[in-house]
Amino acid sequence: MKGLNKYIFVSVAILLLQNVQAQRPDPEDAKEHFKFGNYIDALIVYKKLMELDPKNAEYPYKAGLCILFTERDKSEAIKYLESADERKADPDVKFFLGKAYHYNLKLEEALESYNKYITSGEGTKRTEVDREMEMVKNAQKLILSPIDIEFENAGDKINSEFPDYYPFVTPNESFIVFTSRRKSSVREFDGYYPSAIYSSEVVAGEFIAAKKGSSMINSEYDDQAVGLSYNADKLYIYYDDIKEKGDIYEADIKAFKFKKKVKMGENVNSSGFESSATISADGNTLFFASHREGGLGGKDIYMTRKLPTGEWALPQNLGENINTTYDEDFPNLFYDGTTLYFSSKGHNSMGGFDYFKSTWNEDTNTWSKAENIGYPLNTTNDDVCISFTEDKRHAYISAWRKDSKGFQDIYKVTFNELDARQTIIKSKIVAAGSTEPIVDAMITVVNNRTQEEYNYTPNSKNGSFIITLIPGSYMVMIDAPGFSPKNENIFIKGKSDFVPFMTQEFIVNP
Incomplete structure (x- = not known):
C-alpha cells in the first residue's frame, strides 16, 4: 500500500x-x-x-x-x-x-x-x-485448418471506447451481462477506470443501451461478471477491493434486476485465488476456477455439488484432461450438462489463453481430452470467456479486432458450419438376425466434408446412443469386438426436408 x-x-x-x-x-x-x-x-x-x-x-x-x-x-x-x-x-x-x-x-x-x-x-x-x-x-x-465463423461487433449499445469484456448471454439472447472499464470518477493505478458490471435486454429484436448495475452488485472498486446461470436467475461476480481479492460472489436476479451480492462459502472460496464460476442448468453442480493448494500448477477448474443442506460440498479437481500446469479459467457448462467450455494457456494453445471444450462421459465418469475450438476464434492473444446460445450456432466473446472501438469489444460469433437445426438420432447396434443391442462397441462418425470426427459408445445398460448432427453427409464406422468392422454412409437432410428426430439401427456381422 x-x-x-x-x-x-x-x-x-x-x-x-x-x-x-x-x-x-x-x-x-x-x-x-x-x-x-x-x-x-x-x-x-x-x-x-x-x-x-x-x-x-x-x-x-x-x-x-x-x-x-x-x-x-x-x-x-x-x-x-x-x-x-x-x-x-x-x-x-x-x-x-x-x-x-x-x-x-x-x-x-x-x-x-x-x-x-x-x-x-x-x-x-x-x-x-x-x-x-x-x-x-x-x-x-x-491456422492451416480454420473454422468457418463470422464476427459481428455488438455495436454502440453494448461497446464503448473503453475495455468491454466477459460477456454472458441467456440461451435465447434476450439478456446480456458483461464487464466494462468505461469512464467513471477516478482512474486506477493501471491507467484504466474501475471495472463494473453492465447489462442489456432485447427490445424489438435488438439490445437496448447497456446500463450499469446498481450498488447491489457494483462498488467503487473492481466488480466483474464471471458467470451467469441458465435461467439468468444467478450472477457470479469477482470482487476486488485491493485489501481482499480473489473471491467469488453470488447475486440473485429477478426479472433482470440484481439483488445484493453475497460472498460464496469456504468450499468455493479458499485462501488462494478464485476468478470465475458456472452452474449447471439444474442448479446442483458448480464449476469454478481456483489457484489453491493441491492443484496441477496455476489456476485449475474444480467441480462441487450441492448438498441437501444447500451448501456446496468439498470441490474436486477436474483432472489432467482439462487442467494443466498452466492456467485454466472461465468454465462455462453448456445447457446440455455434459459439454464444458473453458479457457486454457495449456494443451495446444496457439498463444496465451485459447478456448477449449470437453465432454463428460457418464459411463466412464471422465472428461474427454480438451479440444481446441480452432482458429480464428482462437488467436495468439488471450481468448477468455465464451458464452453460447442454445443452438450453439452463436456465441459471444470479447476481443480486440480491427473494427473495435478502442480496446476490447464484445462480438457475436456465428459458426457457419452449424445449421441452426440439428437432427437427433436415437441409435443402437444389433447383430444380424438378432434384436439384442450390442453394448461393447466404439462408434466414430466422420463428417465427409470437413473430416471432423465424433466418437460415441453405447449405454452400458440398454445399448442405445444418441447422435446429434447438422445436415450433411457422414460416414459411421463401428468397431465391435467379435464382429466385422462396419462402415455405413448416412445423410442428414436439411432445409425443407429437415427432420428433428430419427431412429437408426446399425447391423453388424460376425
Missing part, C-alpha cells in the same frame, strides 16, 4: 503539471507508470521521449513492451522492438520481439527470434521460451 500511495501521489502531481509535461516529458514519469502497470500513460511518455532522443535504446524497448502488455493493436510493437534489438537494449529484447511476431502471426520470424534468444545464453525468460515456441508451432498447425 505504501508504494501504491506514493504512485497515486505522483500521478496527481503529473496531472497538475500536464502542460509542462507535454512540452518536456520526464523519463522518471515513464518509469513510474511502467513500474505500476500503467502501460497506457507510460506509452504516451515513451513516444514523446523517442521524439526528443531517437537514438536511446531503452525508450523503444519499453514502448514495445507497453503495447504487448495492453489489450489493443499489437502490430506497432514490432517496429519498436526491432529498433531496440538493433541497439541491444536489453538481454530479453529478442524474447519479446519473438512475442511481438507471434502476436502478429509472423510465426517463422517468431521462431527465429526465440532461437536467437536461446543461443544468446542471456536473459530472464529462459524458462518460458520453450513453451512460447510450442505455442508458435501450435499456431502454425491450427
